[in-house]
Amino acid sequence: MKPVKVGICGLGTVGGGTFNVLMRNAGEITRRAGRAIEVTAIASRHENPACDTSGFTLQSDVMALARDPEIDVIVELIGGYDVAKELVMTAIQHGKHVVTANKALIAVHGNEIFAAAREQNVVVAFEAAVAGGIPIIKAIREGLAANRINWLAGIINGTGNFIMTEMREKGRAFSDVLAEAQALGYAEADPTFDVEGIDAAHKLTILASIAYGIPLQFEKGYTEGISKITPDDVQYAEELGYRIKHLGISRHTDQGIELRVHPTLIPKSTLLANVNGVMNAVLVSGDAVGQTLYYGPGAGSEATASAVVADLIDVARLLDTDTHSRVPPLAFQSDELSAVPVLPVEQTVSGYYLRLQAVERPGVLAHVTRILGEKGINIEAIVQKETREAQVPVIMLTQRVEERMMNEAIREIEALPDILGDVIRIRIDHLED
Ligand SMILES: NC(=O)C1=CN([C@@H]2O[C@H](COP(=O)(O)OP(=O)(O)OC[C@H]3O[C@@H](n4cnc5c(N)ncnc54)[C@H](O)[C@@H]3O)[C@@H](O)[C@H]2O)C=CC1
Ligand SMILES: N[C@@H](CC=O)C(=O)O
Ligand code: NA
Numbered sequence: 001m002k003p004v005k006v007g008i009c010g011l012g013t014v015g016g017g018t019f020n021v022l023m024r025n026a027g028e029i030t031r032r033a034g035r036a037i038e039v040t041a042i043a044s045r046h047e048n049p050a051c052d053t054s055g056f057t058l059q060s061d062v063m064a065l066a067r068d069p070e071i072d073v074i075v076e077l078i079g080g081y082d083v084a085k086e087l088v089m090t091a092i093q094h095g096k097h098v099v100t101a102n103k104a105l106i107a108v109h110g111n112e113i114f115a116a117a118r119e120q121n122v123v124v125a126f127e128a129a130v131a132g133g134i135p136i137i138k139a140i141r142e143g144l145a146a147n148r149i150n151w152l153a154g155i156i157n158g159t160g161n162f163i164m165t166e167m168r169e170k171g172r173a174f175s176d177v178l179a180e181a182q183a184l185g186y187a188e189a190d191p192t193f194d195v196e197g198i199d200a201a202h203k204l205t206i207l208a209s210i211a212y213g214i215p216l217q218f219e220k221g222y223t224e225g226i227s228k229i230t231p232d233d234v235q236y237a238e239e240l241g242y243r244i245k246h247l248g249i250s251r252h253t254d255q256g257i258e259l260r261v262h263p264t265l266i267p268k269s270t271l272l273a274n275v276n277g278v279m280n281a282v283l284v285s286g287d288a289v290g291q292t293l294y295y296g297p298g299a300g301s302e303a304t305a306s307a308v309v310a311d312l313i314d315v316a317r318l319l320d321t322d323t324h325s326r327v328p329p330l331a332f333q334s335d336e337l338s339a340v341p342v343l344p345v346e347q348t349v350s351g352y353y354l355r356l357q358a359v360e361r362p363g364v365l366a367h368v369t370r371i372l373g374e375k376g377i378n379i380e381a382i383v384q385k386e387t388r389e390a391q392v393p394v395i396m397l398t399q400r401v402e403e404r405m406m407n408e409a410i411r412e413i414e415a416l417p418d419i420l421g422d423v424i425r426i427r428i429d430h431l432e433d
Contacts, residue, residue, distance in 0.1 A: 003036035004316045007065035009087060010077035011044035011058070013185035014101050014128065016051045017305030018075060022312075023052075029309065033316035037309075041065050044078075050301070066090035073315055075308060076100040079189055085109050088124070092116045099311040101128035101304055104193070107202035107218040110209075114329045121323045125311035130203040131156050131280040133303035134296040135310065140210050140284060141331040147286030149211040151251040153431055154282030155275050156203040158299035159186045159194035160226050160246045165276040168234055174227075186278055186299040196225035197246065197261045204248030207282070208259055212252055213332030214340060221259035222345035229263050233355060233426060236395050237265050240381065242353070242428070243273040249429060251348075256341040258348045265353050265428040271295075272431060285433055346404040351380075351428030354396040354410075359418040365394065368419070371412045372398065375405045391420055397428065 006022075008015055022029065022039055030036045043059040059065070066074055066087050074091035076098060078084055084105050088098050092113070100106065106113070106126050117124045127137045131154065140149070155161050159181040166177040178195065181187045186194075193199040201223040209216050226246050237244050242265035251258040266273050271293055275281040280298030285291045297303035318326060328334055358364045365382065372379060378399040385393045398406075410423045 001035040003038040004033070004312070004319065005038055005040040005070055005072045006075055006312065007041045007043070007068065007071040007073070008039060008075045008077065009043050009062040009065055010079065011042055011048045011051060011053070012046065012077065013301045014304045014308065015044060015075070015077040016048035017301030018077065018308045019048075019051050019053070021302055021305045021309050025309075029313060033313045035316055037312050037316055040071055041068065062087050063090060066096065067094055071096060072319070073097045073099060073312065075312070076102055076105075077308070079104070081105060081108065085113075088113055089116060092120050092122055092124070095120055095122060097122045097315045098124045099308055099315065100124065100126050101308055102126075103129035103199065103202040103206060107205040107216055110206070110216040114334070117329070118334060123315055123318065123326060124329060125314060126206070127311050128304045128307035130206050131282055131294070131296070132158065132298040132300065133306040134280055134282065134294050134298070135307065136207070136282050136294050137210060139292075139294055140207065141327060144284065144286050144289060144292070145331070147288045149252065150285045150287060150433060151249070152207055152211055152282060152284040153247050153249045153272070153429065154207070155245055155272060155280050156207075156248045156282065156298065157194055157197075157200040157246060158278035158280055158297070159188075159191065160197075160200065161275065161280070161298070162186060162278045163195075164226060164229070164244070164246065167231070169276075184278075185301055195227050197223045200246065200248045200261045204250055204259060204261055207248070208250040208257060210331040211250065211284070212257060212340065213330065213336060213338050214257065214342075215337050216330075217259070217342050220342035221261065222348070224262035226263060232393070233353070233424065236355065236383070237353065237426075238268070240383070240395070240397065241268055242266060243268045244426065245272060245275075247272070247429070252340075253343070255347060256343040259342050260345055260348060263426050265426055266431055270431055283431060291433070346402070346407065348403050349400050350403065351400050351430070352398045352406055353426040353428055354398065355424040356394050356396075356413065357391050357420040358394050359420065360390055360392050361418055364416070364418040367416055368394075368396075368413055371409050375401070375409045377401045377405060377409055
């Protein structure tokens with residue numbers, strides 16, 4: 001059979017890993033795909049010292065590959081929005097299939113890209129875009145296709161999890177661990193995407209679309225990063241039996257779909273609480289199967305390349321199939337996507353960890369508990385920390401409540417004269433059905 005001819009655009013962390021895996025495992029890959037997958041051209045601004053590209057002329061213009069009639073598949077690994085979008089759209093217009101690891105591109109422009117791909121009868125595959133090497137897209141899209149997905153929750157940013165793990169376990173400084181994550185090739189070109197939760201929100205947007213069959217709606221999700229988590233909160237949470245993890249959470253409720261990324265207290269005994277370093281994990285709850293968990297490396301050169309190459313093998317296998325028998329990109333048929341709304345964060349429901357700084361005076365806590373009670377918020381635990389100061393940290397854990405009610409309560413608590421500064425709040429999730 002004729003080989004599949006591939007143009008690799010971007011030879012950085014993921015591009016380099018993809019090139020090396022394709023070369024090293026060429027025999028296995030051909031046996032699986034039924035035909036050889038041949039790198040025909042490479043375009044990248046920078047060379048990659050980890051790759052032996054002798055025999056290839058490194059080109060600089062990625063767009064030339066998208067127009068090259070010799071190439072069947074464009075592998076987009078340059079990242080970012082603008083050039084990447086032009087590259088992918090040009091490749092599609094020229095009848096080429098596309099494999100990408102670019103979650104930002106898919107989350108923000110995916111609806112338009114998939115529509116264009118449908119018109120041209122080509123495939124856009126993106127397994128590497130979510131949770132790196134974990135085959136989570138394939139698992140939800142194909143393995144769980146019988147289920148109504150109720151909710152999913154995951155650690156879906158390797159850099160953030162690496163930073164939080166190193167800080168908690170070794171007391172290392174945030175900036176020091178971030179620099180190491182960058183050196184290891186885990187971080188985004190702009191690491192605020194990792195630290196402020198934007199990268200995780202891109203991935204959650206994609207997961208929710210595949211899980212529930214809704215269009216990609218990145219702009220409707222709620223995004224909060226890890227930069228404001230303090231060592232005190234990490235320690236207090238641990239003392240109460242919880243661990244703070246940066247999670248993407250999406251629930252299908254009767255009102256609509258929750259789509260939120262934020263630090264979350266989860267019980268220390270759960271599997272997700274024990275996912276450390278660059279590892280990712282996604283917990284998916286389906287009505288038929290119950291809970292399933294997917295664990296593995298969320299970033300890194302060859303770990304991510306594993307997903308890119310798997311997509312290339314899928315593309316190679318479907319070259320001779322008719323277009324109707326292809327798996328739709330968002331798991332549901334394109335004319336069967338649902339209009340169920342993504343809920344504003346004020347309408348989502350969580351438990352809460354609250355930390356307040358109170359003047360040590362009788363009656364202060366009574367005022368706080370009265371405000372919570374008036375909003376229908378049940379308190380599960382109150383801990384007043386020992387201190388010699390005139391002000392004491394007070395930690396409260398609440399039961400689940402609509403975020404709108406918690407916002408109102410916090411506003412009233414912050415207005416009390418004996419409460420100093422802002423109330424710190426971190427959502428709690430018990431990861432239960
Ligand atoms: N690094 C990781 O562990 C993971 C990265 N990704 C995604 O994979 C994509 C690539 O990420 P990395 O490999 O980490 O980035 P990188 O910065 O290591 O590599 C990007 C490569 O693209 C080249 N490039 C950038 N713009 C170009 C342009 N206009 N023309 C020609 N070449 C250009 C650069 O020279 C570089 O070689 C991104 O979308 C990223 O979000 C996805 C999963 C994991
Ligand atoms: N920067 C991302 C890379 C993989 O998607 C991460 O750290 O998870
Ligand atoms: Na993946």
